[in-house]
Amino acid sequence: MSESLSLTVNGVAYSVNVDMGRNLLSVLRGELGLTGTKEGCDDCECGACMVLIDGKPVNSCSFLAVQAADRSVTTIEGVVTPEGLDQVQQAFLEKGGVQCGFCTPGMIMSARALLDQCPDPSEEEIKIGLSGNLCRCTGYSRILAAVALAAAAD
Amino acid sequence: MTFTRATTIEEAVTAMAAGARPIAGGSDLVVGARQGKAPLPDVLVAIDRIDDLRGIETSGQGLRVGAGVTHAELIGNETVVSSYTAVADAAALVGSPATRNVGTIGGNVMNASPAMDTGAPLLVLDGHAVLKSVDGSRSVNMADLWTGPGRTSADPGELCVAIELPPQPERSGSAYVRLEYRRAMEIAVVGAAAAVTVSEDGTIETGRVALTAVGPAIIEVADASVLMSGRDAKEAGAAAETAASKSATPISDLRAGDDYRRHTVGVMARRAVKAAAARARGETIAVPVNRSAGVGAAS
Numbered sequence: 385m386s387e388s389l390s391l392t393v394n395g396v397a398y399s400v401n402v403d404m405g406r407n408l409l410s411v412l413r414g415e416l417g418l419t420g421t422k423e424g425c426d427d428c429e430c431g432a433c434m435v436l437i438d439g440k441p442v443n444s445c446s447f448l449a450v451q452a453a454d455r456s457v458t459t460i461e462g463v464v465t466p467e468g469l470d471q472v473q474q475a476f477l478e479k480g481g482v483q484c485g486f487c488t489p490g491m492i493m494s495a496r497a498l499l500d501q502c503p504d505p506s507e508e509e510i511k512i513g514l515s516g517n518l519c520r521c522t523g524y525s526r527i528l529a530a531v532a533l534a535a536a537a538d
Numbered sequence: 539m540t541f542t543r544a545t546t547i548e549e550a551v552t553a554m555a556a557g558a559r560p561i562a563g564g565s566d567l568v569v570g571a572r573q574g575k576a577p578l579p580d581v582l583v584a585i586d587r588i589d590d591l592r593g594i595e596t597s598g599q600g601l602r603v604g605a606g607v608t609h610a611e612l613i614g615n616e617t618v619v620s621s622y623t624a625v626a627d628a629a630a631l632v633g634s635p636a637t638r639n640v641g642t643i644g645g646n647v648m649n650a651s652p653a654m655d656t657g658a659p660l661l662v663l664d665g666h667a668v669l670k671s672v673d674g675s676r677s678v679n680m681a682d683l684w685t686g687p688g689r690t691s692a693d694p695g696e697l698c699v700a701i702e703l704p705p706q707p708e709r710s711g712s713a714y715v716r717l718e719y720r721r722a723m724e725i726a727v728v729g730a731a732a733a734v735t736v737s738e739d740g741t742i743e744t745g746r747v748a749l750t751a752v753g754p755a756i757i758e759v760a761d762a763s764v765l766m767s768g769r770d771a772k773e774a775g776a777a778a779e780t781a782a783s784k785s786a787t788p789i790s791d792l793r794a795g796d797d798y799r800r801h802t803v804g805v806m807a808r809r810a811v812k813a814a815a816a817r818a819r820g821e822t823i824a825v826p827v828n829r830s831a832g833v834g835a836a837s
């Protein structure tokens with residue numbers, strides 16, 4: 385059954401009419417046109433769909449859009465600041481933490497949440513922070529280096 | 539599908555009396571529906587914004603954990619980590635940071651998977667689930683709550699409002715260890731929790747052991763206390779290992795064969811007893827044991 389739903393994404397209030405069974409990922413991409421968030425497995429395994437809800441990472445493929453109502457959702461589009469790229473994005477560029485780029489939005493969201501909660505993480509803490517995100521290209525070491533650099537720069 | 543949001547326990551149980559299913563984090567319910575295990579229920583009532591389900595409180599009666607407390611909140615709570623450590627060991631292993639932010643203890647307990655991680659710790663620490671419906675409230679111990687895979691003795695109209703755990707005695711400690719193939723986004727191949735008290739010379743006085751993913755529900759090793767009492771941690775661990783493997787009635791599936799599960803659950807039981815006894819003697823083993831002591835995961 386379609387119903388009206390209020391979502392706040394990257395500080396912008398939206399009202400959408402969607403079926404209550406729809407997942408947040410499909411509403412972000414399909415209804416709001418925010419296609420930076422990726423659909424990988426669509427099964428809560430890969431982390432490509434990671435967004436922040438009230439600052440905490442959540443797999444948007446496996447979360448109903450209605451569960452996010454009246455909460456603050458942040459997607460990769462919301463990470464950029466008026467001054468330019470976020471430190472984490474900049475560090476991924478500098479360290480070469482991106483190859484095909486499909487995992488990157490999810491990685492950046494997990495890394496951003498980690499650094500907001502734990503500004504000076506150990507390598508083990510970085511690994512745990514990114515443990516819900518798969519990358520099939522980089523072999524991870526450059527991603528870990530990028531997050532360490534972002535932590536040092538933050 | 540219809541979806542309503544309760545802001546009080548009263549609203550939630552009223553909706554449930556009319557047939558609604560509660561959704562907390564949805565990390566079992568939504569993921570299961572998307573995987574085709576069971577369709578989303580026709581009527582859902584969201585319980586994630588009920589303040590009365592969210593706190594962790596300590597009193598003379600022990601610890602009361604609201605059903606809506608997330609795994610991340612459990613790991614972040616000092617009392618849980620210091621006195622109910624096996625629960626923290628388990629919560630720290632659930633999924634990934636995202637899963638731990640969303641998934642709740644109430645959802646874990648009421649989903650009643652035989653592979654659930656908080657189950658064995660709650661059993662050995664003598665946890666009770668407080669269930670509430672429009673007709674009243676009752677407290678059920680864990681062993682009576684889980685009746686089979688995905689099944690509980692709760693009525694469909696009963697909401698789990700909290701998990702209660704009694705105060706832990708002096709010189710006691712607990713631990714939970716699981717066998718896993720991956721360090722994240724994984725469920726237990728098998729697991730074991732132990733809670734023990736030790737005497738001043740460090741020998742085991744009393745203890746309980748419970749097992750994950752080797753039966754239709756979480757199972758307790760009968761007579762573990764008798765088997766371990768008066769022994770040092772090593773002997774007690776060996777006794778628990780043999781008894782755990784004997785108590786197990788595992789299935790074979792794509793994750794492991796029954797013989798492998800029967801063997802490894804004994805190993806997990808031994809390691810859980812060793813870590814619980816060390817904690818009872820006042821040694822620090824960081825949460826989760828799987829990572830800090832390198833047990834469980836191949837590392």
Ligand SMILES: Cc1cc2nc3c(=O)[nH]c(=O)nc-3n(C[C@H](O)[C@H](O)[C@H](O)COP(=O)(O)OP(=O)(O)OC[C@H]3O[C@@H](n4cnc5c(N)ncnc54)[C@H](O)[C@@H]3O)c2cc1C
Nearest residue numbers: 562563564565566567632633641642644645646654655698
């Ligand atoms: C990627 C991934 C990894 C995971 N890894 C693990 C793991 O390592 N270990 C593990 O144990 N689990 C794991 N899980 C399963 C799940 O995350 C946990 O069981 C979690 O605690 C469920 O909580 P929830 O709030 O999301 O439950 P929900 O999905 O909201 O609910 C689960 C069930 O319980 C019922 N329910 C929920 N709350 C109540 C209540 N208060 N009273 C009555 N009924 C209630 C619901 O109706 C539903 O039937 C994983 C899940 C995913 C998606």
Ligand code: FES
Nearest residue numbers: 424425426431445
């Ligand atoms: S698309 Fe959500 S976890 Fe893979």
Ligand code: FES
Nearest residue numbers: 483487519520521
């Ligand atoms: S860069 Fe290709 S999946 Fe990570």
